[in-house]
Amino acid sequence: MRTLLIFILFCSQSLLAQVNSLLVPDTVFYKIYGGPNQEEAKDFIETNDKGFLICGSSSSFGQGTSSVYLIKTDSNGIFKWSKTYGGINADKGMSIVKTPDNGAYISGYSNSFNNLEYDAYCIKIDSIGTMQWQRSYEGNDWDFIYSSALMPDSGLVMVGETYSNTAGDADAYIIRINKQGDVIWTQKFGTALYDKFNAITIAQNSIYVCGQSKQNSTFKMRGLMARYNFSGTLMYSSILGAQNNYDYELTSINSTQNQQLLICGSLVKADSTLPQSDLRMRVDTNFVKVWRDSSFFTATKNGNYLFEKTNQRIINAVTLVGGSGKTALFLAEFDQNDAYVFGSTYGGLEDEEGRKCILSSRNKLVALGNTYSWGYGDKDYWLVMFKADTLIGDQKIKFYTHTDTTSLNPFNLKEFSLKTVSVFPNPLGSKESIFITNIDATKSVTIEFINVNGQVIFKNEYDNSELVKIDLTILNLTNGVYYLRFVQDNAVKVAPLLIQD
Helix, strand or coil: CHHHHHHHHHHHHHHHHHHHHHHCCCCEEEEEEECCCEEEEEEEEECCCCCEEEEEEECCCCCCCEEEEEEEECCCCCEEEEEEECCCCEEEEEEEEECCCCCEEEEEEECCCCCCCCEEEEEEECCCCCEEEEEEECCCCCEEEEEEEECCCCCEEEEEEECCCCCCCEEEEEEEECCCCCEEEEEEECCCCEEEEEEEEEECCEEEEEEEEECCCCCCEEEEEEEECCCCCEEEEEEECCCCCEEEEEEEEEECCCCCEEEEEEEEECCCCCCEEEEEEEECCCCCEEEEEECCCCCCEEEEEEEECCCCCEEEEEEEECCCCCEEEEEEEECCCCCEEEEEEECCCCEEEEEEEEECCCCCEEEEEEECCCCCCCEEEEEEEECCCCCCCCCCEEEEEEECCCCCCCCCCCCCCCCCCEEECCCECCCCEEEEECCCCCCCEEEEEECCCCCEEEEEEECCCCEEEEEHHHHCCCCEEEEEEEEECCEEEEEEEEECC
C-alpha cells in the first residue's frame, strides 16, 4: 500500500511539474544599447563575473568619425558601463578576446594614426576597461583586422587582409603579437587577385583560419582554409568551390569536442537574380569533409557563425532576408550529424543582423547582432538572451533598452536632432580656412571652437546662412584635436577637428 501511495505521489508531482512548465511561458529577452547615431556590434565575450563585454564601433560617442565602442553588462544583459577608444578619424573594433588577467584584447583597424592610413589596430584593456596600451601596425598601404585568437603565451594572433606589398589586389593577412603588443611575426597568403582571412581559431597546437580567395581570370570567389603552426609557417591550405556557378565566402571557424572544425559562410549562384544561401561544414583538422550542407536557396541567408554546444548540438546564426521585417536574425539548431532540430527568426519590422552566438557559463544561449527596429539611433547593439541552453519555440519577448548618455561627446552634452553639418577640410592647417555647410538657414547658429580641456577659445553667432567660412589665422591654433560645437535653439552637435601643419 505504501509503495502504491509513493508511486501515486510521484506521478502527481511529475504531472504538476509538467502543468507548471506549461503555465510558465518561455521567454526571450531583447537587450538594446546605443546612442543617437549608429552603433555596430561585431563581437562579444563572457567575463568572469558572468557578464558580457560587447565590442564594435560607434558614431555617437568618442572623438572620431567612428570610435571603438565597448559596453559592459551584467549576467542579465543590464548595462553597467561603456568606453570609447581611438583617435580623430575612423576606428573599428572587430574582435574581442579575454586575457588570463581578466582583461581583454580588442582588435580591428584605424585610420587615426600613421599618416591617417588604415592600419591594423589593437588595444589591451584591464578588467574595468582602462586602456593599458594601444598599437597600430603600419604598412605602406591599407591593412584590416577582422578576427583574433589568444595564443598560449597570452599574446594574440590576428587575421584580416592587407594591400601592402601584395601578390595581387589584396592578400590574406595574419599577424602575431606578444602580450606587450610587439610583433612576433606576420605572414601573407597571396594569389594573383584577391584573398582575405575572416576568422581564426586555435586547435591541435595550430592556427586555423578561413576566408575567401579569387585566384584567376574566372573571377570566381572561393572558400579559403589554411593551417599555420605557432611560428607562422603555412602547413597547408585548401580551396573550396570546384563548381563554377557559385561564389563562396567563409566567415566563421570553431573547434569541436572531438577535435574537428565547424566552418560556416555563404554561397551565391553566379546568376545574381538567384538568392544567397548559408553554408555549414564539419571538417577534420586536415580540412577533409565530414559533412557539408546548405539551405539550397530556400531563402536568402548570410551564414555568420557556427559553434558546438556541450551536448554536441550545433547552433547556426545567420542573417535571413524575410521574417517579420526586411532581414532578421535566424537561429537554427542541428544535431552533431547536421540533422535539423529547430529554428526560428528574431527581430522587428526593420533590418536585423546576426553576428555571433555563445553558450554562457549559466548554460543560457546568448546571441549578438545589430538592430534597426528598436533603440535610440539608426542602428544599435542587440543581445538576444534565452532562458535556457536551447532555442525557444513559444516566444514571449521582454525588452530592455539602454540609451547611453554618459559620453555623447567629450563635454557630456546630449546631442539632439540638429541637421547634420559638414566640416571641411578636416584635418587642415592652422593658417587655412574652414568651411561649414548643411546648416539650417532658417535659424541662427552659434559656432564654438573648444580645446581638449573644454575651454571655449572662439564663439560667434551666424544668421541665416547655409555656408560659414572661418579663417583660422585669427585663432592662433596649435597642432592637436579641437571640437566644433553647433547650437541652434535647443539642438546641439559636436564635431571633432584636427589641426596639423
